[in-house]
Amino acid sequence: MRSRAPGHNGRSMKIPVYGPRLRKVARKHFGWSSLRPGQFKPMRAVLRRRDALVVLPTGAGKSAIYQIPAVLLPGPTVVISPLLALQQDQIAALNERDDPKIRAVRVSSAETPAQQRAAIAAVAAGEAEFLFITPEQLSDPERMAEVRALKPGLVAVDEAHCISAWGHDFRPEFLALGDLIKGIGRPPVLALTATASPPVREDIIERLHLNKPEVHVSGLDRRNLFLEAAYCPDEDYRWRRLTSLLDAAERPGIIYVPTRRSAEELAARLTDAGYPAEFYHGGMAAGAREQKHEDFTDDKVDIMVATSAFGMGIDKPNIRWVAHMALPDSPDSYFQEIGRAGRDDEPAQALLLWRAEDEAIQRFFTGGAPDEVELRELAAAVRSGPATKAELKEKTGLGPRKLSAYLALLEEVGAVVSGRGNRVTVPVFAPLPAAAASAAVKAHERQQVLDRSRTDMMRGFAETRACRTQTLLAYFGEELAKPCGHCDNCAEGSAEEVESASGDEPFAVHSKVRHPEWGAGMVMGYEQDRVTVLFDEVGYKTLSVPVVVENELLTAQ
Structure with a gap:
């Protein structure tokens, strides 16, 4: 997410030595007159060369936590994030300042070999401070050697929950990041995420091999965001509640739905009813997705009906509401999605319209156990020699989606690893195919149990008569001393009786x-x-x- 000038809440924090230096860099190089208190301690950890894990809500200025200290640290800063569009936004925000001290370049599949060489050369010559790169690029030994030679002073891993199989947006290509960071000289690591429950935090620390990291969790209570959940006895009631929101609330807004089909159908129904809407889902062509993303960002679309695919990289401050037309799969997903509303600190609304039947959809999505025989055959195929995914698809007859899912499971249990040129190999001390398949099935079963429990927690959030913010923050292991005052239960007074x-x-x-x-x-x-x-x-x-x-x-x- 693009880092924007963080707001000021009127309080000052005295941090010996570091505070004035950080504020000076913020003013001089970024044009920010003040910083949020939640940013100081993680920045101090970075300047002290400590590993750190930072959990801050969407729009709270996570990027500033590595960008400002980077100016003061020796060596360039390597930034790893999962989406090219996300990287592009951050690079544009840095380079629009036209300041050589914060210039950013990128090495990814979007650049030609000549552009990649020019980017590395610019960092080596001290003409750029930030090198944005993807895990796939770092997995190439030659590229890794080039980055190591730059002697980076810091590695920032954005959207760090993507490395965790317990997280809601798991990316298999992130699994090797801990080893890749070691390969470029193991500078201090700063892991950043907007949503990480305790098991996700522990997983991030373990997989990135963070060394006694400082863990900073703050600002999870979004005081400008009004939380509301309504049980809907039937679809007609759910439709009426949605249109009431559209009639009363300012726009733009996002409506999250559980399936691709429901995204298309609801967008059409809304448009026919006089609420012009567009749809967005992962089944669309890449060009069409990019166009709709751009149209929404440019205020050409007021109502976007989308699946969870419409997520990371949305850097839009004026979203006035987020509505969910079904129970999300977990509080993790819900918290991330509602976090896109009200990033300008103006009042915004999160409305959850749920039915008991919604859980059946989530159970369906978490179903489908892997086939142990197919897993064993895939592990054996990799053991017969390094192979690309295309070659493994040919050898095993597995479809691309199943192949990717199986490789992720086998990688999780240490049976395979993605290497140079996206070739899949067998690491040293890997379990034999039969043991690997058995371990992968058990890992999947554990994940299913956790997923179901998170759906149960989401149902609990929807049903609670207590303060919704207290309930939500408790899921993330955080306590709120008293009811929030900005949810439907607090507004009705029902939250008062469970103040503590x-x-x-x-x-x-x-x-x-x-x-x-x-x-x-x-x-x-x-x-x-x-x-x-x-x-x-x-x-x-x-x-x-x-x-x-x-x-x-x-x-x-």
Whole structure:
């Protein structure tokens, strides 16, 4: 996401030595008169050459956390992010300042070999500070050697949740990033994300091989965003609630739907009803997607009906509302999607219109176990010699989507690795094909259990009579001391009665516990007489506190 000038909330933070230097760079090189308090501590970690993981909501100026310290650090900064459009936005924002100290270049599949060589040369000559690059480029040993020779002072990994199979936007090509960063000299690493629940954070730290990182989580309570959820007894009611929003609220806005077909059908129905709308989904041609993305960004489209494919890279400050026409698959996805509203700090609205039937759709999406025999044959095919995906498709007869999914599972259990020229190879000490297939099936089953538990948590959020922000933040392992005052339950007064837990909770929030059947877990939060625990093996569970205490179901670890 493009870094914009962060707002000021009237408070100042005294950071010895670093504060004045950071503010001076912000003013001189970026034109920002002030910084948000949530940015200072992570910036200080960067200047101290510490690894850090930063969780800040969409639009809170995450990019500034690496951009400003980069000016003060020796050596260039390497930026790794998952989307070329996202990179292009950030590069344009940096280069429009016409300041050699913050000039950015890119090496990706979008550049010709000559442009790639020119980019590397510009960084080597000190004519550019930021090198944006993709994991695929770094996986080429020659390219890795070139980047290593630049002696980078910092690596920033944007949208870091993409490295986690527990995350909602997992990218298999990110799996090798920890080793790739080691290959370019292992400078300090700054991992950035807008949404990361505790298991995702732990996964990011492990997969990027972060060394005793500082973890900074802040600003998750978006005070300008009004949260509302409404149960819809039938589709007619859901339609009426949506059109009421469209009649009352300013535009533009985004309507999220669960399937490609529903995106097309709802956009057509809205247009016919006098609400001109466009649709967007992953099944469209790349050119058509880019055009619609651009039209929405340029205020040529007021209402965009989209699947979750309409996501990262939307850098638009004036989105006034985000509506969900079904339960999202998880609070992770929901939080990321509603975070696109109100990035200009003006009032915005998030409306969730849900039905019990929505869960059946999510169960369908999380279904479909992998075939252990096919996995074993694929692992054996890779073991017979390095191969491209096209060659493996030919050898195994697997379709492209299934092949990619299977390779991701095998890579997760250490059976294969993507190497030079996107060739798939077998790492040293890899499990044999039969063991690899068995481990991959178990990894998939664990993921399914977690996915189902996250859907359950989303249902819990939709049904709660407590403060919605407290409920949502508890999922991310964060506590809000009192009701937010900007959700429907707070507005109705129903959240007041659960302003805080009883005060004599048997286990502290974030403490480790063990259940005789479900194993180890972490206490995430309390709501009235219920406690939510995230278990390593079975995901999220909500338990009755009196039952837990009476039967000694949980023990402190």
